[in-house]
Amino acid sequence: MRVLRTSAFSVRYRPRALTASVAGVLVAFAAVVVTLGSGDYQIPPGEVLRTLFGGGTMGDHFIVVELRLPRVVTALLVGAALALAGAVFQSLVRNPLGSPDMLGFTEGAATGALVVVVAGGSSLALACGAVIGGLATGIGVYALAWRKGVHGYRLILAGIGVSAILSGVNGYLMTRAQLMDAARAMLWLTGSLDGRGWGEVVPLAVAMAVLVPVAIIGCGRALHVIEMGDDVARALGISVERVRLTALAGAVLLASFAAAAAGPVSFVALTSPQLARRLTRAPGPNLVASMVVGAVLLTCADLGAQHAVPGRHLPVGVVTGVLGGGYLIWLLAAGRKAGRI
Amino acid sequence: MTMSRLSGSGLTLAYDGRTVAEDLSVAIPDQSFTVIVGPNACGKSTLLRALSRLLKPRAGTVVLDGADIASLPTKRVAQILGLLPQSSIAPDGITVADLVSRGRHPHQGLLRQWSREDERIVAESMAATGVADLAERAVDELSGGQRQRVWTAMVLAQQTPLLLLDEPTTYLDIAHQIEILDLCARLHEEEGRTLVAVLHDLNQAARYATHLIVLCDGRVAASGKPEEIVTAELVETVFGLPCRVIEDPESGTPLVVPGARRRR
Numbered sequence: 001m002r003v004l005r006t007s008a009f010s011v012r013y014r015p016r017a018l019t020a021s022v023a024g025v026l027v028a029f030a031a032v033v034v035t036l037g038s039g040d041y042q043i044p045p046g047e048v049l050r051t052l053f054g055g056g057t058m059g060d061h062f063i064v065v066e067l068r069l070p071r072v073v074t075a076l077l078v079g080a081a082l083a084l085a086g087a088v089f090q091s092l093v094r095n096p097l098g099s100p101d102m103l104g105f106t107e108g109a110a111t112g113a114l115v116v117v118v119a120g121g122s123s124l125a126l127a128c129g130a131v132i133g134g135l136a137t138g139i140g141v142y143a144l145a146w147r148k149g150v151h152g153y154r155l156i157l158a159g160i161g162v163s164a165i166l167s168g169v170n171g172y173l174m175t176r177a178q179l180m181d182a183a184r185a186m187l188w189l190t191g192s193l194d195g196r197g198w199g200e201v202v203p204l205a206v207a208m209a210v211l212v213p214v215a216i217i218g219c220g221r222a223l224h225v226i227e228m229g230d231d232v233a234r235a236l237g238i239s240v241e242r243v244r245l246t247a248l249a250g251a252v253l254l255a256s257f258a259a260a261a262a263g264p265v266s267f268v269a270l271t272s273p274q275l276a277r278r279l280t281r282a283p284g285p286n287l288v289a290s291m292v293v294g295a296v297l298l299t300c301a302d303l304g305a306q307h308a309v310p311g312r313h314l315p316v317g318v319v320t321g322v323l324g325g326g327y328l329i330w331l332l333a334a335g336r337k338a339g340r341i
Numbered sequence: 342m343t344m345s346r347l348s349g350s351g352l353t354l355a356y357d358g359r360t361v362a363e364d365l366s367v368a369i370p371d372q373s374f375t376v377i378v379g380p381n382a383c384g385k386s387t388l389l390r391a392l393s394r395l396l397k398p399r400a401g402t403v404v405l406d407g408a409d410i411a412s413l414p415t416k417r418v419a420q421i422l423g424l425l426p427q428s429s430i431a432p433d434g435i436t437v438a439d440l441v442s443r444g445r446h447p448h449q450g451l452l453r454q455w456s457r458e459d460e461r462i463v464a465e466s467m468a469a470t471g472v473a474d475l476a477e478r479a480v481d482e483l484s485g486g487q488r489q490r491v492w493t494a495m496v497l498a499q500q501t502p503l504l505l506l507d508e509p510t511t512y513l514d515i516a517h518q519i520e521i522l523d524l525c526a527r528l529h530e531e532e533g534r535t536l537v538a539v540l541h542d543l544n545q546a547a548r549y550a551t552h553l554i555v556l557c558d559g560r561v562a563a564s565g566k567p568e569e570i571v572t573a574e575l576v577e578t579v580f581g582l583p584c585r586v587i588e589d590p591e592s593g594t595p596l597v598v599p600g601a602r603r604r605r
Contacts, residue, residue, distance in 0.1 A: 001439075003455055012455040094430065217451065225446050231426035234395050236499065237419025237447040283435040 017280035017289055024279075024292035028076065031299040035075075036068050038306065074196040074261055075298045075316070077204050079268055081211075081258040083294020084287060086269030087276070088215055088251040091223045091285035092244055093152035096331075099270040100134075100255035103159030106264035107166040108137025109256050110189055113263075114173040117185045126188070127203065127260035134256025137162060142248060191265030191317025193302055200261045207257040211250045216287050219247040224284045265317045267324020268294055274331070297323075343370040346535070347392060347422070347503055351401035354387050354559070361387045362559030364401070369503075369552075374529040374536045376546040379556035380580050385539045386427070386507050388556065392537065393424040393505050419447035423501035427508055429492055431480040437491050438476040441467055444498030466497040470524060486517030493524065504528070506538040510545070518542075522549050543580075547571050547595045555579055571595035 001012050036052070037043040041063055043051075050056045051064045082100070089098040100106050112133020116126045144158040145151070170189075174182055187194075222243040226233040230240050255269065275297070276289040301319040308314055348368035354361045361384040369375050369392070377385045390396035392403055394410045403410040410418060423444075431440060444466070445459045467473040470490045475483065480491055489509060496504060506525070510518040526549055529536045540546045546553060547567040555563045555570065557579045563570040573586050576597055583600035590596075 003460075005455070005457070009452050010455045010459075221446070221449075221451070221454070225443055227430065227432045228440075228443065229426065229428050229430045231395055231424070232429045234415070235393060235419065235424035235426060235496075236444070237414075237416035239415055281434070283432040283439065 014280065014282050017282050017286070020276075020279040021289050021292045024289070024296050028292065028296045028299050031296065031303055032072050032076070035072050035299065035303050035306070036064050038303070039063075039068065070198050070201050071193050071196045071302075072299065073201050074204070075193055075302045076295045077201065077208060078193075078258045078262040078265060079272075079294040079296070079298025080291040081204065081208055081254045081294075082265060082269040083272030083276075083290045083297070084212065084215055085251040085255040085258070086271075086294075087273035087285050087287050087290035088219070088223070088247050089269070090273050091227060092247060092251075093155050094227060095152055095156060096274055097270075098152065098156060099273075100251070101264070101266055101270055102163070103156065104141060104161075104163030104166055105134045105137050105159075105252050105255050106259055106266075106269075107163045107170065108140075109134035109259035110170050110264050111166050111173070112136070113188060113260075114170055114177070114185055117181045117188075118173055118177050120178075120181065123199070127200070130260035131253070131256040134252055134259060137166065138248065138252035138256075142245075187315060188263040190315040191263040191320065192315035193262055194313060194315070196261070204257050204261045207253065211254050211257075212291075215247060215250045215254070219243055219250070220285065220287055223247060223287075227284060263315075263317060265298065266321045267327070268297055268320055271324050271327050272297055274327075343368075343373075345369055346371055346406050347404070347537075349388070349392055349398070349401065349403045352388075352391055352398045352403070353400035354384060354391050354396060355399050356387070356396075360399075360559075365559060365561065366401075367392075367554055367561060367564070369535060369537055371535055372529075372533055373552040374526065374550055375538070375552040375554060376550035377537065377539045377554045377556060378541075378543055378546045379562070383556045384559045385556055389424075389505055389507050389537065389539050390426075393422060394418060395424070395426070416447050419499065419501075421501055422503045422505065423496040423499040424505040425492055425496045425507060425509060427511065431488070433481070435480050436476070437472055437478055437480055437483075437494075438463065438467070440480055440491060441472075441494045441498050444495040447499060462500055463498050466494040469497060469528070470494040486513055486520060489513060489517070489521055490524070493521065497528070501534075503535045504537070506536065508539050508541065510540065510542070518545065525549065543571070543576070543597050544589070547597070548589060548592050567594055571597065 001014055004011050033045050033048050037045055037048040043060055043064065047056060047060060048064055051060045086099040089100060089103065090096055109130040112129035113126050116129035141158045141162050145154040174185060177185055222238050225236050225238055226240060226243065233240050272294040273286060273290040276286045276293040280286055280289045301323065302316045305314040305316045305319045345368040350366045352365040353363050377388060379385050387396060391398050394403065397411065405413065405418065405421060442463045445463065467476060470493050472487065472490050472494055475487060480488060509521050513521065522545060525536055525538060528534050550567050553564065553567045553570060554561060555575065562579050563575055571586060573584055576582055576584050585598045586595050587598060588596065
């Protein structure tokens with residue numbers, strides 16, 4: 001650990017975590033540049049960079065900034081938001097399975113979105129539906145798990161139960177939708193970045209501008225201490241329930257806004273904090289590093305989705321699902337070798 | 342009349358529907374090493390939780406420095422009163438130095454996260470508990486006794502004049518139990534801190550405590566200096582155990598020898 005200190009100000013940081021985060025930002029940036037240059041009309045990376053910084057031809061500008069940039073920015077933001085939500089959840093429930101996917105919030109967001117689809121609403125209404133659905137599920141799960149405070153295991157069990165019910169509801173809603181709407185809903189449910197414009201980027205960016213500081217600055221230090229047990233944290237002067245409620249609300253909103261923009265992209269929230277942890281080798285919630293890893297994961301997955309099958313764009317959720325599932329199996333195998341599972 | 346920065350009066354303590362204690366009053370003498378003993382489920386740990394504001398009493402108040410502890414900001418309380426609870430979790434892969442440094446939390450702020458004072462106190466706390474050599478080791482690799490010393494260093498780093506310990510010797514073998522209790526006695530004598538510990542072993546309590554509180558069914562059965570209150574009658578009444586009380590040949594404190602059911 002290194003220290004940065006002046007008379008009134010002091011912070012500690014881990015050099016390895018800093019290096020890993022900076023490297024992650026560079027990788028994400030590289031993936032962005034390559035994605036912006038690839039497609040039906042290829043643009044070399046040098047031209048993409050020039051265009052991004054204000055140069056380049058009118059045509060390049062149109063393709064890079066107007067057509068492709070919103071999609072890439074959506075990928076960056078959705079990845080970062082989901083990963084941060086996952087890191088907060090895993091820290092709060094002290095369990096690597098505590099992620100919005102497992103706790104039913106993304107399922108709830110999907111229910112909200114499907115209700116809008118069945119009712120024949122617009123894209124904006126669909127996004128609103130997703131946010132409301134995710135938030136309502138969050139409140140429901142919290143209320144179910146509440147018994148003089150919320151414990152990790154109860155939260156996970158309540159989440160799994162609610163998630164199962166909602167997936168049944170979602171199946172029913174799909175059967176009620178018109179065929180065209182059902183196809184649109186299905187694509188959304190897989191998680192896709194196709195055709196994302198600034199209309200999807202702006203609400204998510206605004207939400208993140210508020211929620212990211214709330215999570216990282218407002219709750220970060222307290223989350224470190226809460227990991228040592230509720231009693232220890234209370235004894236160290238932390239209002240555990242207040243921090244937990246704030247962090248949970250922030251994480252549910254982040255996951256819901258991300259789902260509203262790109263659909264419930266699977267496994268990013270689950271895997272990013274674990275990957276970040278292995279990269280930084282730091283205990284604790286690793287909030288910033290997780291965000292960076294999430295952004296890298298989703299931009300790279302999107303790049304992969306565009307190129308995996310020649311001539312066809314896969315929804316990005318397919319790629320993250322395959323990657324995430326593989327990662328879970330690897331975790332299980334590694335855990336079995338170490339004798340933990 | 343002894344002074345008490347920490348006391349509880351008329352406390353009714355309950356979990357959900359189960360009432361553990363009613364109208365319980367205790368005072369912790371300043372600069373004492375107070376030990377709370379009593380049979381299982383007599384409310385020892387519950388009392389400690391109430392004194393450290395972790396459990397809100399149904400009735401009565403816990404008073405810290407003349408104010409109701411519930412009315413004080415929790416961070417302010419954490420600067421005066423430290424607690425080592427039984428349920429502590431060492432996060433995966435955390436190092437000893439990192440864990441101990443988290444005890445500084447009540448003294449830190451967003452802009453002041455790691456001052457020179459923090460650094461010095463963490464180093465001193467690790468030296469006082471003999472874990473300085475383990476600073477960079479992972480906590481989950483350590484033995485039970487070492488781990489308990491690390492947690493003790495964490496509450497020491499909190500630098501509170503009052504220190505509450507909930508069964509600090511549980512799960513330790515006898516050598517490690519004595520090691521922890523010697524450490525507590527040293528903190529009490531050399532640094533003048535007020536210590537309150539819940540212990541299971543009556544003989545250890547009698548040996549180390551300067552002030553003993555004997556609880557039975559949520560009431561104070563006796564309190565005072567161990568040599569004045571620990572008698573065969575008291576042990577028989579409180580624990581239902583026929584015994585003899587002799588003088589500890591090592592320390593001169595009362596030693597409880599349980600009555601033998603059968604002579605060999």
